[in-house]
Amino acid sequence: MGKTSRVIADLDVDALIEELNRAIADEWLAIAQYWYGSLAPEQTMNPVVKEAIKKALDDEREHVNELAERILELGGTPLKNPDQWNQLAHCKYLEPPNKLTDLRKFLQDALKGEECAMKAYNEIAKLTFGKDHITYQLIVHILSEEAEHEEMFEDMLENLPCDFK
Numbered sequence: 001m002g003k004t005s006r007v008i009a010d011l012d013v014d015a016l017i018e019e020l021n022r023a024i025a026d027e028w029l030a031i032a033q034y035w036y037g038s039l040a041p042e043q044t045m046n047p048v049v050k051e052a053i054k055k056a057l058d059d060e061r062e063h064v065n066e067l068a069e070r071i072l073e074l075g076g077t078p079l080k081n082p083d084q085w086n087q088l089a090h091c092k093y094l095e096p097p098n099k100l101t102d103l104r105k106f107l108q109d110a111l112k113g114e115e116c117a118m119k120a121y122n123e124i125a126k127l128t129f130g131k132d133h134i135t136y137q138l139i140v141h142i143l144s145e146e147a148e149h150e151e152m153f154e155d156m157l158e159n160l161p162c163d164f165k
């Protein structure tokens, strides 16, 4: 973003870049959580749940890329040190259950994560609304996918077979 558009947009670009990097930290932590969840053995997991975790995992990876691309366009440096993930994330890392088959706990944590991510993206959307249309559109797109994840995980939690409850 050029100097002039910074002034016109009345937007603190450095603060925005920092928020986008915090969102990258959230995404990496979600990836770690979902990746672990995806390790549950095939036979213990409903294929629908397995597919949902894979879908969320793919989406979060895409979100990291999209956020990083936007940070670069804004002249910033995407977060590159994993030490900063926990430090900067808006959302706390929820360690996956020790038992890979504890699907109920996994889904509950996934829901907490999605809810927290949506709140953070909502704030970034408010920050950029009417000021930085490109970032705003990206954030709304990501937000809509987090909402899809929430719905997906909610449905699964409600429909867990009794032996998982």
Ligand SMILES: [Fe+2]
Binding pocket: 027, 059, 060, 063, 117, 142, 146
């Ligand atoms: Fe995401």
Ligand SMILES: [Fe+2]
Binding pocket: 030, 056, 060, 114, 117, 145, 146, 149
């Ligand atoms: Fe998500």
